Amino acid sequence: MRAEGSISPSTENFSLTDQEFEAIAQFAHKHFGLAMASSKKPLVSSRLARKLRQRNITRFKDYLASLDGPNADQERSGLLSLLTTNVTHFFREPHHFETLRNDVLPPLIEQARRGGRVRLWSAGCSNGQEPYSIAMTVLDICPEAAQLDFKILGTDIDPVVVQHAQAAKYPEDELAQIDAKYSKLVPKRGPDGRFPESLRKLITFGVLNLIEPFPFRGRFDAIFCRNVAIYFDNPTQQKVWSAFQNALNPGGYLFIGHSERMSGPAAQQLKTAGITTYVNLPAGRKT
Ligand SMILES: C[S@@+](CC[C@H](N)C(=O)[O-])C[C@H]1O[C@@H](n2cnc3c(N)ncnc32)[C@H](O)[C@@H]1O
Structure with missing residues (x-):
């Protein structure tokens, strides 16, 4: 069992705790209007794990803090991309x-x-x-x-x-x-x-x-x-x-x-x- 707010993104089987998922879901709802059902947790977990690994961030709370930090715009945009899809094409529908x-x-x-x-x-x-x-x-x-x-x-x-x-x-x-x-x-x-x-x-x-x-x-x-x-x-x-x-x-x-x-x-x-x-x-x- 891992301690709350302390993760090891280098491990392949990293998963968000319910509390961490809730924190992301609340942030996404407040700032982007997104509705994130708990069924999205595994998907968000795996995408976030990849992101934290790339960024060498080891504690979830540090990631959460970065969303309000000096590069907030960039961080928020990165989170949004992770939670939504940009799929589109010419003359769609x-x-x-x-x-x-x-x-x-x-x-x-x-x-x-x-x-x-x-x-x-x-x-x-x-x-x-x-x-x-x-x-x-x-x-x-x-x-x-x-x-x-x-x-x-x-x-x-x-x-x-x-x-x-x-x-x-x-x-x-x-x-x-x-x-x-x-x-x-x-x-x-x-x-x-x-x-x-x-x-x-x-x-x-x-x-x-x-x-x-x-x-x-x-x-x-x-x-x-x-x-x-x-x-x-x-x-x-x-x-x-x-x-x-x-x-x-x-x-x-x-x-x-x-x-x-x-x-x-x-x-x-x-x-x-x-x-x-x-x-x-x-x-x-x-x-
Ligand atoms: C699947 S794409 C749709 C693109 C295009 N409209 C189409 O139908 O092909 C969804 C887009 O919505 C954007 N998006 C999500 N939440 C948004 C918000 N709160 N305000 C503006 N754009 C948002 C995403 O960044 C993404 O580029």
Whole structure:
């Protein structure tokens, strides 16, 4: 038996005590909105053991302290990566991109061509495949979008994935998944292998925690928040859905992930408009 708070991460069979798991679960809920059932304990234990071994940390309490220490941002981001997945790919859940192309974009492009403002948001964008897929869809039907007041925002809580997204470089096998109709926008094996500037300049990336108040003044015409809220508990999900509903223009669209469900007060204002697709009703009208 090992003493509480004192571990030997060099041992292969390291496992968190119930108390240690609870401490991590509480931290993750408070700071990231994550819901961590006790069934996750073995997974968290093995991932944390690897991390502590790499970092040569021998006491769990030292790791916990590092989450509030001088490198807290980096440490917290490392913990978040360990507790969630960044899995994503270009044009994931393709029906959403069909709705975007056929129903959402045509009136917005008209609006932008008349001098109006259009804002799309990929919230929880991971390494950027989602906002780049949105941008390709936009440029395919509105090649001059970057010259209009047409902007896409890509955000994630994890600064590491946001940096990847900004770098705009992807392995050949991932780029090969993109439909040939976008070939003009996909980098050839060039000097830097990045997505072309025409695509990059449509998107602004930033770090943003969805469980904190949103820092925007203007509203969005469409929000993609897919496969993110799945990590949150029910009350946190409902808060986030309401925050999105408030951040949408009337008639704006919200796309959520295939295993996520709309619930709580936001469901009164968000009318179903397809699979995991919702339209924000004008104020006063309810579903
Ligand atoms: C599975 S990826 C989803 C990527 C993309 N939306 C998609 O559907 O392919 C989940 C992302 O949510 C991010 N995430 C988790 N909690 C978050 C939070 N509280 N605020 C913002 N992003 C968060 C993770 O960092 C991760 O990059």
